[in-house]
Amino acid sequence: MAAPAETTLSSSASDAVASVEMPRAARRDGTIAWVSRITFLVVALAIPLLFKNFVVFQFTQMLVYAIAILGLNLLTGFNGQFSLGHSAFYALGAYTAAIMMDQYSVSYIWTLPAAGVICFVAGFLFGLPALRLEGIYLALATFSLAIATPQILKLSPLEHWTGGVQGIVIIKPDPPPGVPLNQDQWLYYFTLAVGLLLYILARNLVKSRSGRALMAIRDNPIAARSMGVNLALYKSLAFGTSALYTGIAGALGAIIIQFVAPDSFTLVLSIAFLVGLVVGGVGWLPGAIFGGAFVLFVPNIAEGVSKGLSGAVYGIILILLIYLMPTGAAGFVRAVLSRLKS
Amino acid sequence: MSEVPPSTPPLLAVKEVAVRFDGIVALDGISFEIQKGQILGLIGPNGAGKTTLFNCLSRLYTPTSGDILFEGRTILDRPAHRISELGLGRTFQNVALFQHLSVLDNVLVGGHAKSRSDFVSDALRLPATRRGEAAMIREARDLIAYLELSEVADRVVAGLPFGTQKRVELARALASQPKLLLLDEPAGGLNHDEVGGLGRLIQQIRDDRNVTILLVEHHMGLVMSISDNVVALNFGKKIAEGPPALVRQEPELIRAYLGTGA
Numbered sequence: 001m002a003a004p005a006e007t008t009l010s011s012s013a014s015d016a017v018a019s020v021e022m023p024r025a026a027r028r029d030g031t032i033a034w035v036s037r038i039t040f041l042v043v044a045l046a047i048p049l050l051f052k053n054f055v056v057f058q059f060t061q062m063l064v065y066a067i068a069i070l071g072l073n074l075l076t077g078f079n080g081q082f083s084l085g086h087s088a089f090y091a092l093g094a095y096t097a098a099i100m101m102d103q104y105s106v107s108y109i110w111t112l113p114a115a116g117v118i119c120f121v122a123g124f125l126f127g128l129p130a131l132r133l134e135g136i137y138l139a140l141a142t143f144s145l146a147i148a149t150p151q152i153l154k155l156s157p158l159e160h161w162t163g164g165v166q167g168i169v170i171i172k173p174d175p176p177p178g179v180p181l182n183q184d185q186w187l188y189y190f191t192l193a194v195g196l197l198l199y200i201l202a203r204n205l206v207k208s209r210s211g212r213a214l215m216a217i218r219d220n221p222i223a224a225r226s227m228g229v230n231l232a233l234y235k236s237l238a239f240g241t242s243a244l245y246t247g248i249a250g251a252l253g254a255i256i257i258q259f260v261a262p263d264s265f266t267l268v269l270s271i272a273f274l275v276g277l278v279v280g281g282v283g284w285l286p287g288a289i290f291g292g293a294f295v296l297f298v299p300n301i302a303e304g305v306s307k308g309l310s311g312a313v314y315g316i317i318l319i320l321l322i323y324l325m326p327t328g329a330a331g332f333v334r335a336v337l338s339r340l341k342s
Numbered sequence: 343m344s345e346v347p348p349s350t351p352p353l354l355a356v357k358e359v360a361v362r363f364d365g366i367v368a369l370d371g372i373s374f375e376i377q378k379g380q381i382l383g384l385i386g387p388n389g390a391g392k393t394t395l396f397n398c399l400s401r402l403y404t405p406t407s408g409d410i411l412f413e414g415r416t417i418l419d420r421p422a423h424r425i426s427e428l429g430l431g432r433t434f435q436n437v438a439l440f441q442h443l444s445v446l447d448n449v450l451v452g453g454h455a456k457s458r459s460d461f462v463s464d465a466l467r468l469p470a471t472r473r474g475e476a477a478m479i480r481e482a483r484d485l486i487a488y489l490e491l492s493e494v495a496d497r498v499v500a501g502l503p504f505g506t507q508k509r510v511e512l513a514r515a516l517a518s519q520p521k522l523l524l525l526d527e528p529a530g531g532l533n534h535d536e537v538g539g540l541g542r543l544i545q546q547i548r549d550d551r552n553v554t555i556l557l558v559e560h561h562m563g564l565v566m567s568i569s570d571n572v573v574a575l576n577f578g579k580k581i582a583e584g585p586p587a588l589v590r591q592e593p594e595l596i597r598a599y600l601g602t603g604a
């Protein structure tokens with residue numbers, strides 16, 4: 001496909017420039033990435049040593065939300081499927097942990113893989129019929145999941161396990177013997193470790209053949225099919241994996257709060273995840289931490305500004321943020337980085 | 343290329359394929375064959391049914407009747423996502439790239455069908471996964487270089503010029519190492535010089551990579567200069583078939599194109 005002479009000339013000129021600049025730019029990008037990672041780790045590791053227990057607990061809760069948002073991002077940001085039903089998977093994970101600890105005295109550590117597997121299966125199975133639904137219709141189907149969940153948790157035939165309206169109270173786990181941390185500090189580090197592991201796995205996934213297939217479906221499902229991508233399989237797997245993340249977050253949430261009850265898992269929670277996803281940046285994995293921070297702290301800040309009008313203040317903060325950073329923290333961070341480079 | 347011994351079974355045989363969309367007969371019992379190594383031009387005025395036929399070949403549509411044999415076996419029992427693995431690749435009339443992915447990632451998705459992986463090993467980045475990935479990236483970069491796209495390999499597709507995007511689609515289709523490549527109006531939107539280059543490129547792909555080509559194109563100069571055989575459609579019916587020199591003199595074809603400058 002011979003380009004006309006002018007384009008060939010100008011493009012080979014820009015090629016020459018690019019081939020000189022690219023490696024340097026790539027190296028600088030790599031350096032910035034490592035600097036941000038190390039900064040994050042140092043700050044994250046220092047938090048329990050700097051703050052009071054309640055604040056440490058809040059940061060733990062923020063990490064839990066971040067994990068849930070990470071899961072939602074895999075589904076919505078990378079595979080293009082909407083969900084208003086992630087409160088249901090969060091609840092399923094939370095109740096799995098609570099029931100295992102309360103009724104079967106299982107160690108909190110083992111509740112996480114169990115919650116993950118159960119939610120994966122639930123998400124995968126929900127994803128199968130949802131395959132026929134696109135966009136707004138899928139949002140409605142997941143919406144009904146969110147609406148039904150608290151009511152199902154209150155059903156009397158299930159009360160023996162779920163505790164009905166009362167919910168389940170569980171015991172706060174102690175740090176392993178010999179670890180010089182209090183319970184809040186330990187749970188923070190434990191959650192941080194789980195979160196980092198899940199983040200690395202998500203990052204590997206989106207940069208792999210499977211991840212590319214997910215994004216191909218998002219961008220052009222018909223072309224993806226013609227390239228050999230099994231849409232039914234990958235969309236269901238995306239649903240399952242997303243639910244797995246959110247379910248593990250739910251289990252961690254139950255463990256740190258030491259309590260589960262039906263009304264903590266309403267549609268409001270699903271929407272909070274969605275808001276966190278948008279604030280952090282759709283399709284940008286590190287955005288989850290910004291989203292988690294927003295979900296946890298902004299309602300408190302709003303309450304601090306005005307008790308009576310906290311909802312309105314929250315709304316104004318949200319609108320301002322979206323106005324200032326239309327693509328969430330993702331766009332903001334990118335803008336700052338390109339400022340740094342020039 | 344066209345003097346294949348008659349005993350060789352065709353690479354593709356389209357048999358009496360008909361497609362009806364409520365009311366419209368898009369294809370009305372089309373039959374033709376492609377021999378290995380050929381370039382077959384498929385022409386016809388707008389709405390003749392060319393893209394509909396392509397969509398049947400890639401199983402996006404199911405023919406109302408008729409059969410499609412690839413290497414002697416029907417493809418109608420396969421879902422669309424199991425066509426690429428047979429060695430049937432395609433491009434789309436209106437570029438259908440993954441707009442938010444880089445050129446490299448687009449080409450890598452093109453190779454999806456000839457690689458294997460699963461969520462668990464991909465998430466864990468097991469050594470085998472890493473080796474497979476490295477090999478796939480090497481192959482994709484070779485293909486990108488072959489199509490002179492190296493300069494934009496790591497750029498996101500959205501925002502690349504249309505002509506470049508068409509070439510990316512070609513690279514993506516070649517990534518599956520197809521035996522038969524379906525090109526739907528590859529010259530659409532290209533200027534005169536680019537069309538000349540495209541003709542040479544298509545022949546080069548056929549010769550270097552052993553790819554048989556089914557070419558849908560409105561650009562008569564291009565079709566007539568590189569095709570071994572031409573099939574002409576009009577209103578879903580085959581109206582002419584044969585070597586370019588003969589087909590261009592068919593009265594029916596001239597009538598079909600009357601006023602459209604054939």
Ligand SMILES: Nc1ncnc2c1ncn2[C@@H]1O[C@H](COP(=O)(O)OP(=O)(O)OP(=O)(O)O)[C@@H](O)[C@H]1O
Pocket residue numbers: 363366367368386387388389390391392393394395435
């Ligand atoms: N999915 C569909 N539903 C209904 N009608 C369709 C569909 N796809 C194609 N058609 C109709 O089938 C006929 C053939 O269309 P097709 O796109 O195959 O033509 P074409 O030869 O590719 O034309 P062009 O040269 O304009 O691309 C047209 O009348 C078109 O409107």
Ligand SMILES: [Mg+2]
Pocket residue numbers: 392393394435
């Ligand atoms: Mg067409």
